[in-house]
Amino acid sequence: MQIKPEKIELSCPEAEIYQRLLRLDNSDIVELGCGRAEITRDIASSGSGRRVFAFEVDEAAHQANLQITDLPNVTFDLAGAESIPLADASVDVVLMFKSLHHVPRELMKPAMHEIHRVLKPGGQLYVSEPIFAGDFNEILRLFHDEQQVREAAFNTLHQAVETGLFELVEETFFNSPMRFDDFADFDNKVINATHSEHRLDEALYQQVKARFAAHQGEDGAHFEMPIRVDLLRRPA
Template sequence: MSEMHLKSPTGYRDATEIDIMREVLPFDGADVLELGCGRARWTRTIAERFPVKSVTATEVDRVQHEKNLAITDLPRVRFVYGGAENIDLPDASVDIVIMLKSLHHVPLELMDQGLREIHRVLRPGGLAYISEPVYAGEFNEILRLFNDEKVVRQAAFDTLKNTVARGDFQLEREIFFQSVSEFGSFAEFEERILFPTHSDHGVDEDLRQRVREAFEPHLGPEGARFINPHRVDLLRKPTRE
C-alpha cells in the first residue's frame, strides 16, 4: 500500500463515489453492509440503483439513526444503531462492506477491532470498500480550523496497512479520485459540517466567524463548490485462511 498522501498525488480521476463503486463492486444479488451511513444518502443510491439482495446500514449518531428509521420507501434496507467495532451480524453473512469517509471517525482505540469485525462478517472472498478523504485541498484547510483530522486519518490508514500485513485481507486495488462537494450557503455548511448532530467541535462564536471568513470567499451565485481528493482501498477477505 502506498504511503498516506498529505499532498495531492498526480493521477486523480474525476469521479463520484458511486462511479467507483459501480466499477469495482459486484452488487448483483449481494448482501451489503454500510458502516456509518449518516443521512443514508449513499444507502438510498445503492439500494435504488443496484440489484442488491439487502443492505444493512449502521449509524452511531442516535439522532440521525432515529431519522433514518423513519425512512419507509427502501424495503431492502435495514437501519441498525451501532459502530464498526461491534457489528450486530452473524459471521460470514455479507458479501460487501462499505465505509464512506467513516473509518477515521471510529475511536482510535477501536479502529483495529473495527477491521476485525469487518473480517468476521464478510464471507470468504468478500470485499471491503474503504473510502477515506486525503488530507489536502481547500475544503480541508477550512475543516482543520475546527476539526483537524490529520492524526485520525493517518491512524485509519495505518490500521488498513496493518490488517493487510497480518493477512486478514488482500489489497485488491488502491484508487485515487476527486469529487465535488457543494453547499448552497454558509448556513448549510454549518448544519452539515460545523454543527452536526454526531459531533461537538467546541465551536464558539469567535471560531465560527473565523470559519465563516474562510468559507465565504468560495461562495458564488450558486453556492460554494470544493474539489476534494479521496483514496479508496479495496480489500478482499481470503477464500482460505
C-alpha cells in the same frame, strides 16, 4: 501509501468509483456509518437482489433513518464497526464511506477483525477516506483537525493487509466534488453535524465564515475533496 492531491487527475462523484469496483447485485451488503442514508439509498435502489444492512452510531441520524419507509430492502440498526450484529461469514460486501476515521482509534483494529468475521471468504471491504489536504480541509481543520485520526485509519488498513487479515485488491485516488448552497448550509451540515460536537467561539466562527466566503459564488461554494479508496478482500 499517500498521494499528493495535485497528482490526482480523476474528479467524479464517488458513485462512479464504487459502481466500477463492486458487483453489488444479488448480494448481502453492510454499510458502516450510513449517516443520512444518502449513499444507502443509491445502493439499495440501484440494481437488483441487494439486501442492505445500514449501521450508524449517531442516535439522531439513526432515528431519522428509521422514518424511511420506501427502502424495503434496507435494515437500519444502531451499531459500531467494532460490534456488528450479524452472523459469521454472512455478508458479501462491507462499505465504509469516510467513516473509518470516525471510529475511536482504540477500536479501529477490533473493527477490522469484526469486518473480517462477518464477511464471507472472498468477500470485499470498500473503504473511502479523505486525504488530509485541499481547500475544504483547510476550512475544516480550523475547528476540527482530523490529521491524526485519518493517519490512524490509513495505518489500520495498512496493518490489516500486512498481517494477512485482508488482501489488497486495488487502490483508487480521486477528487470528490462538494457543493454547499451558502455558509448556512455549511453550518448546518458540517459545524452542526450531529455525529460531532464542535464548539466555536465567536472569533473562530467568524474566521471560518470568512475562509468559506472566499469560495462562495453565485451558484454556491464548490470544493474538491481528495479521496483514497482501498478495496480489500477477505482471503478465501
